[in-house]
Every structure is written in structure tokens, then in C-alpha cells.
Amino acid sequence: MTEDCQGNDTMSHLENSLEHHKARLRKAGYKLTNARITMLEVLQDLGGHITSADVLDAVAKVDETIGRASVFRTLDLLTQLGIIRPTYIGTSQTPTYVMLPNGHHHHVICTHCNRVIEFEDCGLGELEKKLETALGVSITGHLLEFYGLCQQCTGLSAT
Amino acid sequence: MTEDCQGNDTMSHLENSLEHHKARLRKAGYKLTNARITMLEVLQDLGGHITSADVLDAVAKVDETIGRASVFRTLDLLTQLGIIRPTYIGTSQTPTYVMLPNGHHHHVICTHCNRVIEFEDCGLGELEKKLETALGVSITGHLLEFYGLCQQCTGLSAT
């Protein structure tokens, strides 16, 4: 995790996405504060599918002094910037945040056991362009969720 | 908002989906209680994009005696059955429920003004089948959300 490969204008997304997100904050007029940088690092580390409690925990381990309010404020900000996205797994009252590494995220949620299966290919690029034209919007990302039963639960309910 | 031209062609479709949902409950082994039927009617009436508070309100107007807990229990149940789906608009702490009339729902959320623009065509049928084969799952519905700026906010941020 300590390999510094910044400066390469090609690839190595994982490392660079942190820098990319920082740049996004700056560009949007937000200050690059310690709390925000720590949040980005922690989120990258945890990798997504985490609750606010998870984030609160992880942030506290890195920097004891970062306040509860700032964590929630930053979660909201990063959501607005399309860096993360809250969603519901199961019927939990509290959302689960997923990363939108390249602006998008896709998964299947089993409505029986709440297992989450991620997948990559969505082929939505075309639709995205169509919508931009048709609706006059400017799209930066998306979340695609399928609901249904996973392999195990399909078998069970066939009883 | 938007010209939402869904279901205009079949007024009876609205009636039927209520029956359809009741049948689903029965088939899944759940009792057709007064609270649940009232909830289904209220949800159909409100048409989606509503918070639990909206539902609580509307239910109370129809039947004073239905308890708070039952409303939340039923929201969870209907989510599990794929009849509704909680999602986040803006950074609200409390979810907004959308109806999944035919198992699916699609919208664009403006990350600046929180406007929601629904659209119908998603062309995900093929992907759905592919995933069922590839992952061994049995899919019953989906939610597709795009994030970005609406026409108005695209203009504004050009400042």
C-alpha cells in the first residue's frame, strides 16, 4: 500500500484514485482538510459495502481527534461528489456505502439471505449517452442493483 | 417534475397490481392482514418516492388504529418481496421508497438540486439473463440510478 506511483499519467487506478478524488474536491471548491483526506483513505482501505458505524470506527483508529459530525458531513459530501453511494442491503435501517471507483457500481442482492454479488459488466455506456441527449443531463455515474435469489436460496425455496 | 407516462394505458392495471401483490404475499406464506392491505393501497396511491413519514401519515389517515411498528415491518416485508425499494435522494438520512411496478425502476438523480427524473427504457433484459446464467441467481427486479447534473444545474455550475 505504500508504493507511490503518482506522477504517471497512465493507469494504476487504485493508487491514483485517491489523488483523483482529492483533485475533485479541490476543483469543486472544497478544502483539502485532514478529516477529508483521512476519510478518503479509510474508505479506499475498507473497500466499500460498509456502514457509517464501520467508517466511524475505522476513522477513529487512524485519527482519534476526528469528530463524529465530520464523518457524517464527509459521507454526505462524497455522496454528492459521486465518490460513494449509500444503498440498502437487506432491510437495514442504516445504509451501506459502496465505492463508485469509476463512477459506477453493480451488484445483485439476494432478498432472502442478503448476500451481495458484485459484477463488472453493465453495458450502460450507450444508455448513458442516450439519456444525456434526451434529458439534457450530465451524467457522472450510476448504481445498478438487481434483486432476486442467489443460487443457494433458489434451491431452498424450491422445497 | 417529469411526464411520467406509465400505466396510463391500463387504468385497471393499477387495480390488478394490488391483487397481484396480495397474491404474492399469500403465496409467500404471509397473512393478508388489514395493515398490509392498507399499506399496499396507500403505497399505490402515493405512487412512490416517499419517505416512511409520508407512509405513516397516509396510513394514519386511512386507519387510525394501524401502529407505527406495523408500518415499518410492512415496509421491510414489501422490500424483501421486491414490491418497493428504499433508495437515497440527496443525502437524506431517511430513505425514499420507490415502487417497482414491474419489478424495476430507473431514475436520474441530480447531485446538486436532488431533482429526480424517471425514465422507462433500460434495456437490461439481456444482462439480466446473462447474470442469471453466469451467477446462478434468479432475478426478480432491479433499480438503476444515474447520478449527475440536471439541465438547470449543468448551466449553473458553468459559472
Next chain:
DNA sequence: CCGTTAATGATACTGAGTCTCATTTATAAT
């Protein structure tokens, strides 16, 4: 290095959603 102002941390607070449990009600069997 300083001034401005966004952002912060502490903490009290709010209220959405949950839990518990005695009571009711939907449904199937008689």
C-alpha cells in the same frame, strides 16, 4: 505571514426505526 472563511470538534439533541409482550386476527381444520 496574515486575513478570511470554510471546516472542524464537542456535545446536546432529535426522531426514525426497534423491541417487547400481551392481545388480536387470519387461516385451516373440524
Next chain:
DNA sequence: ATTATAAATGAGACTCAGTATCATTAACGG
């Protein structure tokens, strides 16, 4: 119809995720 029974309910106390407030701090442009 009557009854058995297990699921579902309503009441209301309770929890804790998320918010509001505000005095203090620190990012960043000049």
C-alpha cells in the same frame, strides 16, 4: 360455525444514527 394456533398486531418505552449549534481551528489565497 367453532375452534385451534401461530402469525401478526398495537402500544409505547427505548436506542442510537444522524443533526444542530457554536466557539475554535486550519486551509489557502493574497
